[in-house]
Amino acid sequence: MxxxxxxxxxxxxxxxxxxxxDGETAVSQTLDDARKVIEIARDYAARSMxxxxxxxxxxxxxxxxxxxxxxxxxxxxxxxxxxYKYEIFIDPKTGSVKRARRIEG
Amino acid sequence: xxxxxxxxxxxxxxxxxxxxxxxxENASKAFKDGNPEKAxxxxxxxxxxxxxxxVMAKKGIExxxxxQFWEIxxxxxxxxxxxxxxxxxxxxxxxxxxxxxxxxxxxxxxNSSKKIAELVKKLISLTEDALKN
Numbered sequence: 001m002x003x004x005x006x007x008x009x010x011x012x013x014x015x016x017x018x019x020x021x022d023g024e025t026a027v028s029q030t031l032d033d034a035r036k037v038i039e040i041a042r043d044y045a046a047r048s049m050x051x052x053x054x055x056x057x058x059x060x061x062x063x064x065x066x067x068x069x070x071x072x073x074x075x076x077x078x079x080x081x082x083x084y085k086y087e088i089f090i091d092p093k094t095g096s097v098k099r100a101r102r103i104e105g
Numbered sequence: 106x107x108x109x110x111x112x113x114x115x116x117x118x119x120x121x122x123x124x125x126x127x128x129x130e131n132a133s134k135a136f137k138d139g140n141p142e143k144a145x146x147x148x149x150x151x152x153x154x155x156x157x158x159x160v161m162a163k164k165g166i167e168x169x170x171x172x173q174f175w176e177i178x179x180x181x182x183x184x185x186x187x188x189x190x191x192x193x194x195x196x197x198x199x200x201x202x203x204x205x206x207x208x209x210x211x212x213x214x215x216n217s218s219k220k221i222a223e224l225v226k227k228l229i230s231l232t233e234d235a236l237k238n
Contacts, residue, residue: 053164078184079163079177080231082238 033069034060036095041071041088044097051075051102055083063089068098109165115236117167121158122232125151129225132218141214142207145200148221152197155228162235174198181231193224 038057045051055074063070069090074083089099109117132147156177157168168174178194181187196217203209209217 076164079160079180080184080235 037069037071037090040090040095045075050077114161114165118158118162121154122229125154141211142204145214146204148218149197149201151225152221155225159228159232162232193220197221
């Protein structure tokens with residue numbers, strides 16, 4: 001009875017740290033996903049939004065309303081153009097771009 | 106291409122501008138000294154560093170390869186609509202080639218030098234505008 005109690009106690013207070021098969025944790029998986037999402041955004045900006053000069057990433061997070069990845073970044077369409085702010089929403093399952101637009105400028 | 110932080114861009118762009126003007130002066134001296142091939146190479150250097158200054162001032166990018174200069178010259182022409190930029194860039198490039206394989210006459214080089222000096226002025230003006238903003 002005492003042994004059972006100790007086992008239950010250990011299980012209850014075992015530190016929770018999910019580790020994937022390849023040794024990655026949930027946090028490193030999320031960071032990895034974020035990097036991939038930024039790569040997708042960068043590629044899409046250059047190919048489909050004529051924003052070929054990449055500036056900086058301002059936000060990269062899961063949007064609470066849509067559950068899509070939301071990337072806000074600055075980029076510039078031309079050598080002589082200034083940097084504008086853009087946002088792109090990316091489906092977390094397929095990696096496809098769902099919405100993209102220039103926010104300002 | 107190497108990306109430079111905004112805080113360092115102005116200093117680097119100004120250093121390239123000064124270098125570009127120095128090359129232009131050296132070209133003039135080389136003409137006087139009867140060395141047109143060398144003058145042509147200085148003119149090319151002046152254009153190349155002026156382009157470096159502009160790209161640094163506008164985008165913080167360090168231009169590293171010869172092929173990038175061609176891309177930039179094409180892009181500038183497209184964006185400004187000024188076809189003389191690309192034409193005069195090509196003249197500068199031909200003077201660069203002439204330094205290694207001397208085929209152009211003194212008159213050819215002198216005619217090109219006027220156009221190239223105009224191009225350098227335009228590039229410097231664009232860079233100065235970028236540094237003001």
